[in-house]
Amino acid sequence: MYIYWVTQCKYMEKRWAEHLITNFEAVDKLAQELNISDILAHMLYNRGITSFSEAKAFFRPELQHLHDPFLMNGMEEAVARIEEAIRENENILVYGDYDVDGTTSVALVYSFFKEIYPNISYYIPDRYIEGYGISSQGIDFAADNDVSLIIALDCGIKAVDKVEYAKSKGIDFIICDHHLPGEEIPAAVAVLDPKRLDCNYPYKELSGCGLGFKLAQAYAEKNDVPFEKVCEYLDLVAVSIASDIVPITGENRVLAYYGLQKLNNNPCNGLKALIELSGKTDRFTISDIVFSIGPRINAAGRIDDAKHSVRLLIASSTQLAEDAGFIINLKNTERKEYDTNITEQALNMIGSSPEMIGRKSTVVYDKNWHKGVIGIVASRLTEKYYKPTVVLTDSNGHVAGSARSVLGYDLYEALCECSDLLEQFGGHKYAAGLTMKPENVNKFIERFETVVASSITEEMLVQQISVEKCIGLSDITPKFFRILNQFAPFGPQNMVPIFMTREVYSYGYGSIVGNNHLKMSVRQKDSSVFECIGFGLGDYLEQINRGTPFDICYTIEENVWKDRRSIQLNIKGIKTY
Known part of the structure; x- marks a missing residue:
């Protein structure tokens, strides 16, 4: 079960989806058996771990x-x-x-x-x-x-x-x-x-x-x-x-x-x-x-x-x-140069076309783009505009493409609806590759948009931040952080947890560092003060400096500066009132 909040930033809406658990008895039992907080037990339960033996195998993996x-x-x-x-x-x-x-x-x-x-x-x-x-x-x-x-x-x-x-x-x-x-x-x-x-x-x-x-x-x-x-x-x-x-x-x-x-x-x-x-x-x-x-x-x-x-x-x-x-x-340096240049060209192409911005899908094509990086470019465009995206270029007499999707939308099924225009395609729900004849490019662009527009929901077009649990800043103790690190290695189906805390206040004044990154300190009631970094969130500076409360979602990490180690919050989203 999820509960949603939608936040608005300068570039894109983001939906915060908190995972709520209704089986409190199972979580309480797990917390008692492992002698850990309800929050950590909640996290284990989210990952399908419901017993002491399962938790032991999770925290202490063995080659046997x-x-x-x-x-x-x-x-x-x-x-x-x-x-x-x-x-x-x-x-x-x-x-x-x-x-x-x-x-x-x-x-x-x-x-x-x-x-x-x-x-x-x-x-x-x-x-x-x-x-x-x-x-x-x-x-x-x-x-x-x-x-x-x-x-x-x-x-x-x-x-x-x-x-x-x-x-x-x-x-x-x-x-x-x-x-x-x-x-x-x-x-x-x-x-x-x-x-x-x-x-x-x-x-x-x-x-x-x-x-x-x-x-x-x-x-x-x-x-x-x-x-x-x-x-x-x-x-x-x-x-x-x-x-x-x-x-x-x-x-x-x-x-x-x-x-x-x-x-x-x-x-x-x-x-x-x-x-x-x-x-x-x-x-x-x-x-x-x-x-x-x-x-x-x-x-x-x-x-x-x-x-x-x-x-x-x-x-x-x-x-x-x-x-x-x-x-x-x-080769990697060369790849990055291609990646940067093609991404910039594609963003300019989209940004200068109100028609493309108004569509539910993004399809860009240039015959001179390097085929080896179009998948990376498709991922960057999806991250920017958050729509099912296809990047096309010429390859051996055909047009080759790489496609990426957004959470919840089945890209492969959409391509099946366009199969008569394609020479071949393959992949899965969120990523695919395809080839077509050059004369079918414009037909494909229109068909793909028609298919996506008729099958995607407005909710899918809003980027989601999956929140593990709403906690208080006072819950973040050295013991909590130490056990949290034992959840690693993180990755699919065990992602780095994103927490949410309501009604925090900026402690002192925030500032902008680097390329529009927000640096601030926050506290909540009688909690300790936590240093924060919010990459790309500099547009919130004025709002967080007003002295009024705001909500944050974040990951918890260790910041090392010279010989000093401290817990830092990496801010993923801010919701102001």
Whole structure:
């Protein structure tokens, strides 16, 4: 159950949605059993945790909580086929997608088996020539190099025809994918996908790299390889979990928890090079991976060749990693330049057109935009205007697009309504890719707007801030903050909690710092004074300095300045009276 407030800022309305719980008895019981505040018990209940044992598993993840990999349909066959390939001295090719999940998957499986067996190589398809997934060119490459077994990671669940093509060339496939299957499962030696209807594996939300980890875990278990050897690659798994935005629940929480420990204490050479290039000196979180490591790994495939990323992640020495990292960083700088320039052009295009501003959807097109960054641009435009958004550009004689949606609106269903105008499309509720003939662009723009306008609600067009609970500033104690930090790692289905506090007062006078950021201190009745930062909220300065009360929603974080550490509120929204 949610209760809503709508706030108005200079650029956009935002809806605060507080999650209300009606089962107070269950929350009180949990608070007593764990000796924690009702607020923290409320947060656990929000995450589906209702008992002491569940809370213990949540706060104290253990590697022994990982599921038996052989519970996954096809795992026995996959391990047996790899054993046969090694026994018969066959050439094995590890094949993966060009994004972060794909390249970390390839790096993990290639590195693990390379230590055991020499006749193994890897392949990443070219984003612009071959496109997503298993390609005919990739299979031809395997055939030309006498490969008889391909292990496909983060792709392949719908590659029915490609697997048949490989068979005709004497090549077997093991598919490790985490995407939804189609009506027909490819006739591979083994298809590992927890989302298969006939797969009883207990956890369904593994990343592609997580599946690669389970394959390595299964092989290790069957062949007396110490589990510690598999755990050496947990940092790669954590990077994939963060970057692919999979739920950080269940098995993913265990993998992310220990993967972050590995990343922060003893990362592989490649990730260590990226950490140094980022300039960050304190511990990395899931969010830090998303905004710092992930984009750098992705940049190679967006701008040039994702094999650069794999070379970085499998680097056997510090020097090789630094050399590969230098190239990756150059590609990331180039990517940022494209991103900035194209976003600015798109914003100008929209801002100068009252017709586009008045629409329920946003579709922008320029034949000269770089295809590798249009997904990032679509995300930025959605954040700015909060409408279902499609960014289009020319690609190999067609027009290619990347689409992003808003909370609650099914973008994929909208594209289905336009399918007769599209050559192909794919994705899910909130993100998709598409191609069309150039002559269909204007028709698509009009059709997409018609579909969105007839199916989206006004509520969906208002950005929502999901509030965990309304609390008082006096509830924020050192013990509360200490336990709050134990809810990490944060991510989908365990987001950083946003709290709301009513009727606070500015303590002293606020000010504007940097690019319209609001800096202030607040207190409530007899509470302590808390320093606050509100990024992009400088327009509220005059209102909060009036001396009248206002409401805030915020996250709680630690601010470190020189040797001083203090609790700081990161303001996400302000509601004045």
